[in-house]
Amino acid sequence: MVEISGKEVIVARGVKKTYYDNGVPVEAVRGIDLTITTGEFTAIVGPSGSGKTTFLNCISGLDDVTEGKIWLGGKLLTCMSGRELSDFRRDRIGFIFQAYNLIPVLTIEENVEYVMLLQGVPARKRHRRVNAILEELGLGGYANRLPTQLSGGQRQRVAIARAIVSNPAIILADEPTANLDSQTGAELLDLMRNLNEKKGMTFVFSTHDAMIMQRARRLVVLKDGLVAGDEIRS
Amino acid sequence: MLFKFAFRNVFRQKRRTLLTILTMFGGFTLAALAIGLADGTYAYVINMFTRNQLGHIQIHRESYLDRPSLYKTVDHYKTIGEAVGRISGVEAWAPRLYSAGLVSLEDKSSTARIIGIDPVRENTATRFDKKIVEGRSLSGPAAHEVVIGRGLAKVLKARVADEVVVVSQAADGSIANDIYNIVGIAAAGDDMSDRTAFYLHLDDARELLVLEERVHEIIVIINNIDYVYKITGDIREKLADSALTVQPWQEFARSFYQAMQVDLQANLIMLLIINLIVAVGVLNTVLMTVLERTREYGVLKAMGTRPLMIFRLVVVEVAVMIVISLIIGFILSLIINYLLATTGIPMPFKFSYGGVEFTRWYSEVNARSLYIPGITVAVVALLVSIFPATRAARIAPADAMRTN
Structure with missing residues (x-):
């Protein structure tokens, strides 16, 4: 029996994930127990193939688990229907991807407001919120541009704006700095750290970027699909 | 937003969209011409038989x-x-x-x-x-x-x-x-x-x-x-x-009328073939589009977009192309049918139908030649979009985002 308090955002117990690569079973996650609490700035690190991205996909409900249980915001993910999971991701999780994954035909403003649109937020409120976030992230003058008209760093800022715009319980970032130069990467990390400190937003990264490891306040090390280390820093 | 999104998506791959629109409006125009020419020829033959010879209605002793x-x-x-x-x-x-x-x-x-x-x-x-x-x-x-x-x-x-x-x-x-x-x-x-x-x-x-x-x-x-x-x-x-019979031309010239009905059936087969070509063209393009945007659909799903909305997005994209195709097809068919109704097409050889000699094909401008191709092309295109739209809606986000 797992007891979940209000402060725990993610609780993973005995999570296993096996997928098949050309018919060959691959045990990507082999039994992870992990708890993430509100306001954490956690990096899940490990070499390629250690199961970082797979675990991130499992805790966000993007992928099914083979075994084990995951609670996100007190709700058991494995019991949710497809529609419930969609709504849950929409309302409770923000995603930042390595390749930005902005919708190329939507403007920056439309990309950022997309989730709020799905939530049915009224246009005026949406517009106000999106403009405030874009200003805050230094993208004030780019609202009507298309993603292709921005640099990589600017695109990732838009991705961050999109992830935080609806105040989700947790922001999951998969290798967010991998496609950026070190200076831009550092700037964005400072930005996210700032959001974490000032607004108490919870960030979980999967990375092998040393810069993120330095700035993270908790470092979870994965090796061969298992937690090999868990260090909380001051 | 859905419409805006779909509309912009349509013009992302301009060449492919153009090809799909060409397939649809080409199918529409071909079907409209086939119906217009058939109706025009029948109207001409009927007119020759009724207006010039037999009359529209005949009265006889029983x-x-x-x-x-x-x-x-x-x-x-x-x-x-x-x-x-x-x-x-x-x-x-x-x-x-x-x-x-x-x-x-x-x-x-x-x-x-x-x-x-x-x-x-x-x-x-x-x-x-x-x-x-x-x-x-x-x-x-x-x-x-x-x-x-x-x-x-x-x-x-x-x-x-x-x-x-x-x-x-x-x-x-x-x-x-x-x-x-x-x-x-x-x-x-x-x-x-x-x-x-x-x-x-x-x-x-x-x-x-x-x-x-x-x-x-x-x-x-x-x-x-x-x-x-x-x-x-x-x-x-x-x-x-009761000693008199009053009959319309369809009854007193029954064999002639039945021959025309058989011809109309043959026209339906032609319409079916045209629609099959449209279906294959649209299915091919939409499947290609879905395949190409697999990652994007994965991202949309990751952000909380429900499968039904992705389904609707794909169908609305096809609907946008249908509307464009039908507008172009409607105008083009109207112009061509009008020209063929006034000038006709000279036949390479003369032929007789029911004793009447024909030297030109004439078309007819009527509502039938526009709404039948319009409805069939739209329905066929929408029907074939269901399969790729379902496929897009069912994409597993994690798998989709692993694709390049």
Whole structure:
């Protein structure tokens, strides 16, 4: 029996994930127990193939688990229907991807407001919120541009704006700095750290970027699909 | 947002979109032309048969058409004709009298179909005077004149102003015979009829056959052929005579009508083939699009987009292309059909259909030629988009985002 308090955002117990690569079973996650609490700035690190991205996909409900249980915001993910999971991701999780994954035909403003649109937020409120976030992230003058008209760093800022715009319980970032130069990467990390400190937003990264490891306040090390280390820093 | 998103997506791959739109509007235009040309040709043939020869509605004595006889007559034809002429939608009527006879000119003779007509009424109803290719039409009052068919003139080696002798059987059982002056030679457009046609003034024919106030047929011409069944009903009601049969052209020219219906079925097969081409074209493009945007659909799902919305997004994209295709197809089909309706297409060879010779294809501008292709192309394109749309909606986000 797992007891979940209000402060725990993610609780993973005995999570296993096996997928098949050309018919060959691959045990990507082999039994992870992990708890993430509100306001954490956690990096899940490990070499390629250690199961970082797979675990991130499992805790966000993007992928099914083979075994084990995951609670996100007190709700058991494995019991949710497809529609419930969609709504849950929409309302409770923000995603930042390595390749930005902005919708190329939507403007920056439309990309950022997309989730709020799905939530049915009224246009005026949406517009106000999106403009405030874009200003805050230094993208004030780019609202009507298309993603292709921005640099990589600017695109990732838009991705961050999109992830935080609806105040989700947790922001999951998969290798967010991998496609950026070190200076831009550092700037964005400072930005996210700032959001974490000032607004108490919870960030979980999967990375092998040393810069993120330095700035993270908790470092979870994965090796061969298992937690090999868990260090909380001051 | 969904519409905006879909609309912009449509123009992401301009070349592919153009190809899909070309497939759809090409299919639409082809189908519209096929229907327009078929309808135009049928309208032309129907017009040739009804307006110029048979009339839209015919009145006979019961069973006359099944077993024609000199004695199965419509009595008091003037009273009946005048009553019919007062019915709304009736443009003209004309009485006719038929018999067979032997026609001779010097040492030449041939069988003939004696057709007694009222030249004034016949000119109004079936433009009889326009069929005269040599000489003139019959005079208003009876004057022992005859107009013979071109084929018959050839057999008899007859010319205008020659005198011909006709022998037949009269209604009183006597031998009917008389001499008539050829005043004209007619070509009705039907070689078979022209080979035997022997047109007499109705009064001369009645005198020859001793038929007094009786005729065998009253043909009725109406203003709008689309109301033929309604006006037939009105005439039946007005006459209220069980001894008379009142039939629309679809009934008295049943075999001709059925042949046209068979042709229409063949047209449906063509429409099916066109739609199959549209279906394959659209399916191919939309599947390619879904495959190409797998990652994007994965991202949308990761952000909380429900599968139904992704399904709708793909279908709306196809719908946007359908609307564009239909607008272009509608305008283009209208222009081409109009041009073909006015100028026609010359046929590489002449052909006969029901005795009428055709040299050009004519199209027709009508609602049918636009709404049938419009609906079928739209329905087919939307139906084939269901499969790729379902596929897009079912994409597993984690798998989708692993694709490049």
